[in-house]
Amino acid sequence: MARQLMKGNEAIAEAAIRAGCRAFFGYPITPQNEIPEYMAAHMAENGGVFVQAESEVAAINMVYGAAAAGFRAMTSSSSPGISLKQEGISYIAASDLPCVIVNIMRAGPGLGGIQSAQGDYFQAVKGGGHGDYKLLVFAPASIQEAVDLMFVAFDKADQYRMPAMILGDGMIGQMMEPVELPPAVDLQSLPEKPWCLRGWDGQGERRIVSSLRIQPEDLEPYLNEQMKKWERIKEDEARAEEYRAEDAEILLTAYGTPARICKSAVEILRAEGIKAGLIRPITLFPFPDRAFRYHAARPEVKGFVSVELSTGQMIEDVRLAVDGKKPVSFFGRCGGAVMSEDEIVAFVKGGAF
Amino acid sequence: MPVFHKTKVLTDVPMHYCPGCTHGVVHRLVAECLEELGVAGKTIGVAPVGCAVFAYNYFNLDMAEAAHGRAPAMATGIKRVRPECVVFAYQGDGDLASIGAAETVHAAARGENITVIFINNGIYGMTGGQMAPTTLIGAKATTCPYGRDPKVNGYPVRVSEMLAQLDGPSYIARVSTHNARAVLDAKKHIRRAFEKQIEGKGFALVEVLTGCPTNWAMSPVDALKYVEEQVIPYYPLGVYKDTDKEVR
Amino acid sequence: MEKILLAGFGGQGVLSLGQILAYAAMTEGKEVSWLPSYGPEMRGGTANCSVIISEKPIASPIVARPTLLVAMNGPSLVRFEDKVVPGGVIIVNSSLIERKVTRSDVKAYYIPANDLAIQCGTARAANIVMYGAINSHCKILQPESVHKGLEYAFKKKPRLIPMNEVAYRAGFEAVEQHD
Numbered sequence: 001m002a003r004q005l006m007k008g009n010e011a012i013a014e015a016a017i018r019a020g021c022r023a024f025f026g027y028p029i030t031p032q033n034e035i036p037e038y039m040a041a042h043m044a045e046n047g048g049v050f051v052q053a054e055s056e057v058a059a060i061n062m063v064y065g066a067a068a069a070g071f072r073a074m075t076s077s078s079s080p081g082i083s084l085k086q087e088g089i090s091y092i093a094a095s096d097l098p099c100v101i102v103n104i105m106r107a108g109p110g111l112g113g114i115q116s117a118q119g120d121y122f123q124a125v126k127g128g129g130h131g132d133y134k135l136l137v138f139a140p141a142s143i144q145e146a147v148d149l150m151f152v153a154f155d156k157a158d159q160y161r162m163p164a165m166i167l168g169d170g171m172i173g174q175m176m177e178p179v180e181l182p183p184a185v186d187l188q189s190l191p192e193k194p195w196c197l198r199g200w201d202g203q204g205e206r207r208i209v210s211s212l213r214i215q216p217e218d219l220e221p222y223l224n225e226q227m228k229k230w231e232r233i234k235e236d237e238a239r240a241e242e243y244r245a246e247d248a249e250i251l252l253t254a255y256g257t258p259a260r261i262c263k264s265a266v267e268i269l270r271a272e273g274i275k276a277g278l279i280r281p282i283t284l285f286p287f288p289d290r291a292f293r294y295h296a297a298r299p300e301v302k303g304f305v306s307v308e309l310s311t312g313q314m315i316e317d318v319r320l321a322v323d324g325k326k327p328v329s330f331f332g333r334c335g336g337a338v339m340s341e342d343e344i345v346a347f348v349k350g351g352a353f
Numbered sequence: 354m355p356v357f358h359k360t361k362v363l364t365d366v367p368m369h370y371c372p373g374c375t376h377g378v379v380h381r382l383v384a385e386c387l388e389e390l391g392v393a394g395k396t397i398g399v400a401p402v403g404c405a406v407f408a409y410n411y412f413n414l415d416m417a418e419a420a421h422g423r424a425p426a427m428a429t430g431i432k433r434v435r436p437e438c439v440v441f442a443y444q445g446d447g448d449l450a451s452i453g454a455a456e457t458v459h460a461a462a463r464g465e466n467i468t469v470i471f472i473n474n475g476i477y478g479m480t481g482g483q484m485a486p487t488t489l490i491g492a493k494a495t496t497c498p499y500g501r502d503p504k505v506n507g508y509p510v511r512v513s514e515m516l517a518q519l520d521g522p523s524y525i526a527r528v529s530t531h532n533a534r535a536v537l538d539a540k541k542h543i544r545r546a547f548e549k550q551i552e553g554k555g556f557a558l559v560e561v562l563t564g565c566p567t568n569w570a571m572s573p574v575d576a577l578k579y580v581e582e583q584v585i586p587y588y589p590l591g592v593y594k595d596t597d598k599e600v601r
Numbered sequence: 602m603e604k605i606l607l608a609g610f611g612g613q614g615v616l617s618l619g620q621i622l623a624y625a626a627m628t629e630g631k632e633v634s635w636l637p638s639y640g641p642e643m644r645g646g647t648a649n650c651s652v653i654i655s656e657k658p659i660a661s662p663i664v665a666r667p668t669l670l671v672a673m674n675g676p677s678l679v680r681f682e683d684k685v686v687p688g689g690v691i692i693v694n695s696s697l698i699e700r701k702v703t704r705s706d707v708k709a710y711y712i713p714a715n716d717l718a719i720q721c722g723t724a725r726a727a728n729i730v731m732y733g734a735i736n737s738h739c740k741i742l743q744p745e746s747v748h749k750g751l752e753y754a755f756k757k758k759p760r761l762i763p764m765n766e767v768a769y770r771a772g773f774e775a776v777e778q779h780d
Binding site for chain 1: 394395396397399400406407409413414415416417418419420423426427428429430431432433434435438439455456458459463
């Protein structure tokens with residue numbers, strides 16, 4: 001399969017179509033506009049539907065409807081728009097429906113800026129909407145990985161009947177890199193969704209999609225079952241990449257594009273005789289605790305540095321995983337500014353701990 | 354001798370609606386229309402947040418329960434991927450005309466091929482009698498305890514008149530349930546609104562004026578009288594838009 | 602590994618020049634990345650993009666310190682001159698920039714890209730003149746991949762390719778003949 005030079009947003013959209021997405025609902029916001037634009041141009045020829053919704057709120061509720069009807073459905077947005085979608089995301093999660101939400105993050109809070117940032121980690125991983133729910137959160141660091149994770153996101157969302165999020169920084173959306181696009185999935189090969197709304201012909205049970213469980217004796221057991229599901233997900237679905245970590249004494253950790261900047265920093269530090277390595281979480285929920293626990297237990301490890309395009313969000317999960325066994329420090333740029341590898345190197349050499 | 358049969362499109366679950374509320378009447382009209390049109394087996398209903406929040410327990414159909422005000426968006430998502438299905442949203446005035454005003458206007462403007470049943474009783478019933486976007490001037494509610502004052506609370510929204518200005522809808526009508534004749538007439542318009550969808554003609558909405566004896570603090574009979582004497586003059590009945598013929 | 606920063610004002614074809622370079626290098630099996638500035642700058646303000654061409658997988662796609670800078674207008678030279686690595690290269694569009702590079706630890710080429718492009722038939726080919734200038738210095742692209750880059754850029758208007766081949770050669774030769 002030949003490599004194509006594709007912009008991240010366009011590759012994400014094409015990958016979604018190939019992964020079986022047949023319903024896209026969105027609203028314009030920078031820096032993710034190429035996703036709805038690509039969907040508008042190509043969804044119909046693939047037998048799918050595209051609607052430019054009147055708002056982010058409407059878009060996620062259209063996803064809610066299409067997902068309830070059993071179709072692979074998706075929306076995309078950037079940070080302020082993702083905030084507006086939180087209501088719908090909570091309802092979709094509570095209705096046990098699969099869907100994919102793409103967040104090409106820009107700098108917040110508020111209207112913030114339009115440059116690349118990672119300030120939505122808490123929102124994606126810790127909730128964002130109301131109530132107890134989780135999203136599967138995937139954090140690609142390259143266009144190829146964004147493409148590959150799109151297939152995983154749709155499959156895992158279906159498997160666990162819950163929403164999945166692709167959490168990319170603005171650079172993932174705007175950058176161009178060579179990609180190999182996997183072949184389109186055969187929709188007939190996907191597992192059946194017996195629960196989906198399609199009109200009830202009187203055979204078997206009629207289908208009701210609802211997030212309403214008004215009695216505590218209904219809602220509590222439901223949530224207890226969800227907790228068990230989240231534990232299984234933590235056990236089975238965590239993904240991380242380790243880069244020169246095996247003998248590292250200083251472990252950088254970052255997700256998305258900053259992880260690639262960290263790789264460059266690792267090379268520079270290694271060339272200067274400092275044994276640095278990288279742990280790159282690929283799933284943010286579930287967080288890859290095991291990789292951190294393993295390295296925290298190695299005696300030669302001096303500590304961890306969480307490198308983020310925020311004021312420090314993922315670091316809380318890093319600290320939980322390291323569990324006090326080693327120091328964890330923070331290096332970040334925010335507001336749309338992006339660190340250079342040299343800044344990371346200077347931070348480590350300047351005594352990160 | 355003819356025997357009365359309850360429509361099979363309603364379940365046998367006892368409804369939770371208050372005495373004198375005509376939600377149950379409207380449910381039955383919708384269910385009978387779907388049965389008579391022979392489309393119940395391919396119909397998907399979308400329930401609102403409000404008094405009809407449990408409508409999915411009463412309609413013997415595949416049903417979804419939407420977020421507050423988002424039923425037209427959810428119905429859009431369903432209808433777009435399952436155009437062969439008949440899709441309707443059943444909403445109250447707070448849901449449709451306040452928190453969901455944007456979803457309503459834009460589903461109508463897109464000419465989304467769905468049917469919307471809009472229950473207008475001028476009050477938030479489920480939450481206990483707060484002011485609705487359709488509460489009449491001077492009428493009391495728990496959040497306008499001295500009566501709705503336009504200086505403080507603004508004016509009621511005439512949804513049918515507003516939506517009839519758009520090019521998207523195929524059918525907009527306002528009906529009532531205050532007496533038997535009105536109920537029979539309401540059914541004709543509800544049926545027409547579903548026929549429009551089946552014919553692929555686009556967005557159809559029927560606004561149904563109902564009473565709320567509980568929150569209006571009236572007897573059921575007085576509530577029906579109030580609809581006739583006070584509500585209908587502000588919200589005149591009739592067909593506001595029909596792309597198949599000239600109206601008004 | 603070549604870390605290229607291309608900068609100018611919107612409409613000079615800076616972003617598309619970056620895509621042409623990345624595409625042409627990709628056809629040779631190289632690893633490439635193209636990262637644009639985006640936002641209000643897309644609409645008539647300054648525009649720049651980073652292109653990395655490498656034999657190995659690319660770690661950071663951000664070019665904080667370019668090995669090669671193309672400055673298509675004065676503000677770009679002011680903004681990025683100091684970022685270039687010692688021993689790096691700055692290609693200055695001398696049609697629009699009168700001043701010289703102030704650093705002595707970089708190699709500077711002064712290429713009148715707009716004038717050369719006009720001689721080839723259109724001022725819009727100034728970015729393609731720079732395409733030639735870049736490859737003349739770096740020699741990172743084989744002639745057939747240079748051509749593939751032009752086919753990629755003009756896939757909707759292939760009749761423009763011969764004229765742009767001429768523009769490419771003009772830039773290539775201008776660097777060869779430079780002091």
